[in-house]
Amino acid sequence: MxxxxxxxxxxxxxxxxxxxxxxxxxxxxxxxxxxxxxxxxxxxTPSNIVSAACDALKSGDTHYTSSMGLYDFREVAQKATLHSRGFLPTIEQVLVAPGANSIIYLAIKCLVNPDEEVIVPDPGFPTYYSAIKACGAKAVTVKLKEENQFRLDPNDLENAITSKTRLIILNTPSNPTGSVMLPDEIRQVAEIARKHDIYLLSDEIYGRLIFNNEKSFLSPSYIDHCKERTIILNGFSKAFAMTGWRLGVAIGPEEVIEKMGLLVSTIVSCVPPFIQRAGIEAISGDQxxxxxxxxxxxxxxxxxxxxxxxxxxxxxxxxxxxxxxxxxxxxxxxxxxxxxxxxxxxxxxxxxxxxxxxxxxxxxxxxxxxxxxxxxxxxxxxxxxxxxxx
Ligand SMILES: Cc1ncc(COP(=O)(O)O)c(C=O)c1O
CATH class of the missing domain: 3.90.1150.10 (Aspartate Aminotransferase, domain 1)
Incomplete structure (x- = not known):
């Protein structure tokens, strides 16, 4: 055979x-x-979101669209980023993707060469490991310790950096531990990425699911506004109960997002427009x-x-x-x-x-x-x- x-x-x-x-x-x-x-x-999935998709289907929104995503969707994502993270990315910094999961692979493929290293939390979301392996790169793990409430310790992260480190993956709130890092710890991670000139993929899919009122959400993108090294990964599956819709969004440096978009166009052409219309309603409609x-x-x-x-x-x-x-x-x-x-x-x-x-x-x-x-x-x-x- x-x-x-x-x-x-x-x-x-x-x-x-x-x-x-x-x-x-x-x-x-x-x-x-x-x-x-x-x-x-x-x-x-909330009914207003379902209705937005049905309306789009009925009105003929059933054709190919830009691989980067509908302009309307990207504009809504821009505004949502300003509202939630305090900066307005350019349209060219926003990419619509078929699920947040795919963004992990797209980012690693566009940023990391075979044999280079990606730092990941352990325990961490399994796709990090499988995407790194599928790209021929090496996962370097940083242990999340129970005695530290499973929060990633920035010192452990810095100790894991070598001359081969290309990318750090951060995930807070975390799957599988549910831990939420403190704003000061996130600031330290952002500083470490800047100091060592390493890309930072911030998986923020659970950003709207923080239950402890004393813990506020902070994205490490506050430091470079996703213009230099931070790529925000976000999705609709969890907070909006939209797992089957396969809709995600990435915000990052324009040159990185452009290449990730070319990969979307190579693999899936585009995300269906009626799915994106549902996403617009999810972000900007009744919450x-x-x-x-x-x-x-x-x-x-x-x-x-x-x-x-x-x-x-x-x-x-x-x-x-x-x-x-x-x-x-x-x-x-x-x-x-x-x-x-x-x-x-x-x-x-x-x-x-x-x-x-x-x-x-x-x-x-x-x-x-x-x-x-x-x-x-x-x-x-x-x-x-x-x-x-x-
Ligand atoms: C941390 C994390 N990132 C990304 C994803 C992927 O989500 P999606 O359903 O949008 O592909 C998940 C899904 O479980 C997740 O837990």
């Missing part, structure tokens, strides 16, 4: 779908499963559904964390943002994989082993609170009982 390209053997994809496959197999066998494994909001969803997440977060901390062998730091809790399960005597399998098979609870997010995730699991409060309570009781019965 013919072999594939060398690169093809370096493509890992996203590991979280493995547990989903296993959970669905058990469901087909008649077992009841409570789902907490995917970062998939259980809310429907009340968003507030409602956020309040509900906050509620569930408390129920989940309080519940987890009543289970022997489990302890959970309160996450300040995103939609995840990252409890330490090492007190149960199980590894992350063992605990995830045990929870699925003995308690009917699907969650993800922490090591799916990097080596430092061993000893933890990720639970996504995208299920009802009642189901969260049920899951806690099921796990408690299964642990007692073992």
């Amino acid at each position: 013919k072999s594939l390209s060398d690169v093809a053997y370096q493509i890992d994809g996203q590991p979280m779908f493995k547990i989903l496959d296993l959970a669905q197999k058990l469901e087909r066998e008649g077992k009841k499963i409570l789902h907490f494994e995917l970062g998939e909001p259980d809310f429907d 009340s559904a968003l507030v409602k969803m956020k309040n509900e997440y906050d509620n569930r977060r408390k129920i989940l964390v309080d519940g987890l901390n009543t289970i022997d062998g489990i302890s959970c730091i309160e996450p300040d943002g995103a939609i995840y809790a990252f409890p330490n399960i090492s007190g149960t005597g199980m590894t992350s994989d063992e605990f995830a399998n045990f929870a699925l098979e003995k308690a009917g609870v699907a969650l993800l082993p922490g090591n799916n997010f990097g080596e430092a995730g061993e000893g933890f699991v990720r639970i996504c609170y995208v299920n009802t409060s009642d189901n969260i309570k049920k899951a806690i009781e099921n796990i408690k009982k299964a642990l007692k019965d073992r």
